[in-house]
Amino acid sequence: QDILKRNNHIAEHNRQLFRHHQHTVINLVSSPGSGKTTLLVETLKQLQTEYPIGVIEGDQQTSLDADRIKETGVPVVQINTGKGCHLEADRVQLAYEQLALPDSGLLFIENVGNLVCPAHFDLGEQHRVVIISVTEGDTKPLKYPDIFHQADLLILNKIDLLPYVDFDVAQCIDNARRIQPNIDCLQLSCRSGDNLQRWYQWLTSKVTSLE
Amino acid sequence: QDILKRNNHIAEHNRQLFRHHQHTVINLVSSPGSGKTTLLVETLKQLQTEYPIGVIEGDQQTSLDADRIKETGVPVVQINTGKGCHLEADRVQLAYEQLALPDSGLLFIENVGNLVCPAHFDLGEQHRVVIISVTEGDTKPLKYPDIFHQADLLILNKIDLLPYVDFDVAQCIDNARRIQPNIDCLQLSCRSGDNLQRWYQWLTSKVTSLE
Numbered sequence: 344q345d346i347l348k349r350n351n352h353i354a355e356h357n358r359q360l361f362r363h364h365q366h367t368v369i370n371l372v373s374s375p376g377s378g379k380t381t382l383l384v385e386t387l388k389q390l391q392t393e394y395p396i397g398v399i400e401g402d403q404q405t406s407l408d409a410d411r412i413k414e415t416g417v418p419v420v421q422i423n424t425g426k427g428c429h430l431e432a433d434r435v436q437l438a439y440e441q442l443a444l445p446d447s448g449l450l451f452i453e454n455v456g457n458l459v460c461p462a463h464f465d466l467g468e469q470h471r472v473v474i475i476s477v478t479e480g481d482t483k484p485l486k487y488p489d490i491f492h493q494a495d496l497l498i499l500n501k502i503d504l505l506p507y508v509d510f511d512v513a514q515c516i517d518n519a520r521r522i523q524p525n526i527d528c529l530q531l532s533c534r535s536g537d538n539l540q541r542w543y544q545w546l547t548s549k550v551t552s553l554e
Numbered sequence: 555q556d557i558l559k560r561n562n563h564i565a566e567h568n569r570q571l572f573r574h575h576q577h578t579v580i581n582l583v584s585s586p587g588s589g590k591t592t593l594l595v596e597t598l599k600q601l602q603t604e605y606p607i608g609v610i611e612g613d614q615q616t617s618l619d620a621d622r623i624k625e626t627g628v629p630v631v632q633i634n635t636g637k638g639c640h641l642e643a644d645r646v647q648l649a650y651e652q653l654a655l656p657d658s659g660l661l662f663i664e665n666v667g668n669l670v671c672p673a674h675f676d677l678g679e680q681h682r683v684v685i686i687s688v689t690e691g692d693t694k695p696l697k698y699p700d701i702f703h704q705a706d707l708l709i710l711n712k713i714d715l716l717p718y719v720d721f722d723v724a725q726c727i728d729n730a731r732r733i734q735p736n737i738d739c740l741q742l743s744c745r746s747g748d749n750l751q752r753w754y755q756w757l758t759s760k761v762t763s764l765e
């Protein structure tokens with residue numbers, strides 16, 4: 344319990360720091376392989392000419408995700424958690440200082456692929472976005488409720504695969520709304536580009552609301 | 555650290571208990587939604603006439619997975635971990651006592667969907683099987699190495715979806731072998747039934763080697 348208290352204390356500091364620098368901070372969470380990095384790469388290509396953007400990557404091992412972000416030209420710092428299964432506020436604070444981003448714009452934090460622990464570790468972000476791939480099944484919000492309870496937006500990704508899986512979109516959204524009645528929902532595909540515009544609009548609405 | 559020591563102590567007790575009752579115990583781990591329960595349901599339908607089988611289910615919330623197992627007629631106990639993101643040996647011991655299975659045969663433990671923590675919590679099982687869905691990407695063994703390091707068998711599931719995703723089967727197996735050189739690998743689809751026979755043969759070889 345002391346770990347959570349200490350973490351939440353540092354997260355509060357982060358939140359003030361982010362607000363001071365007018366950064367809109369998004370914490371991206373999902374199961375491993377739902378498409379966080381793929382979505383980020385597409386998003387950076389589209390928005391980096393409109394806003395300054397930075398990325399903090401979290402993974403147990405490797406810099407594979409940061410390498411994909413680097414290819415877009417956007418500044419990125421990779422955190423390796425070793426045996427840890429989630430990012431914590433203290434390491435995010437250090438990574439943020441390392442990035443030394445110009446004021447205003449967007450900061451994405453890609454968390455470790457895990458539907459459980461990231462729900463309990465506040466990083467200081469303004470928005471938490473949870474991604475479900477339609478290949479994972481439509482009952483995830485009921486089975487892993489905490490992370491949905493804490494999310495502002497649910498993205499259903501890989502909708503190009505809907506014809507080949509048993510996934511009931513309406514049922515999944517209904518399941519998520521049972522856990523978090525106010526959750527926004529977007530359906531998209533990073534592969535086909537389907538409905539990515541709606542995601543860019545959601546992001547823009549969050550950035551402009553900060554200014 | 556004390557948590558791990560206590561857990562490993564109880565796991566050792568479990569292992570002796572399982573051996574005493576001649577149960578072949580398999581710990582199934584994966585990301586959320588890779589197909590653990592679907593694989594189990596198919597397997598129980600096929601093998602329950604050949605061996606006595608029992609199942610222990612682990613999830614944060616709900617009995618949705620245990621309900622799917624119950625429909626096959628095989629005895630099952632559901633453990634809900636609440637805020638916990640992995641099963642531990644003490645609760646598995648209680649569930650095992652609750653199942654009160656006849657001697658010999660198979661016990662499956664479906665762990666909580668998580669590629670990190672389950673690697674560090676021994677439950678007393680003889681075999682650990684890790685499942686990757688081909689929709690998750692082929693770099694998972696490098697990014698989440700601990701769980702592959704501890705596995706006897708890697709199953710690549712949902713191969714019916716290969717035509718629609720970027721997944722390099724040979725590369726993924728090579729990545730897994732870099733982490734665990736002796737790991738066995740099977741490719742299958744629970745949906746099409748493709749190559750499930752190889753999985754049944756692998757299981758049978760483990761049961762008979764115990765007798």
Ligand SMILES: Nc1nc2c(ncn2[C@@H]2O[C@H](COP(=O)(O)OP(=O)(O)OP(=O)(O)O)[C@@H](O)[C@H]2O)c(=O)[nH]1
Binds near residue numbers: 531
């Ligand atoms: N068909 C399809 N595949 C996708 C889509 N988005 C991502 N993928 C694939 O899904 C796999 C995993 O994507 P990533 O972006 O690496 O997933 P991630 O959530 O960042 O994974 P981790 O960081 O390891 O947790 C890759 O093979 C991608 O090509 C999509 O919209 N449709």
Ligand SMILES: Nc1nc2c(ncn2[C@@H]2O[C@H](COP(=O)(O)OP(=O)(O)OP(=O)(O)O)[C@@H](O)[C@H]2O)c(=O)[nH]1
Binds near residue numbers: 585593
């Ligand atoms: N196309 C396809 N879909 C599959 C296959 N196996 C499972 N699925 C689907 O994948 C989704 C998740 O399957 P589950 O068996 O519930 O996955 P799980 O690993 O038990 O999930 P958790 O217990 O929540 O971690 C469901 O929609 C299944 O229908 C397969 O071989 N091919």
Ligand SMILES: [Mg+2]
Binds near residue numbers: 379380381408453
């Ligand atoms: Mg990623």
Ligand SMILES: [Mg+2]
Binds near residue numbers: 590592664
């Ligand atoms: Mg399951």
Ligand SMILES: [Zn+2]
Binds near residue numbers: 461
């Ligand atoms: Zn964790």
Ligand SMILES: [Zn+2]
Binds near residue numbers: 428638639640671672
């Ligand atoms: Zn855990």
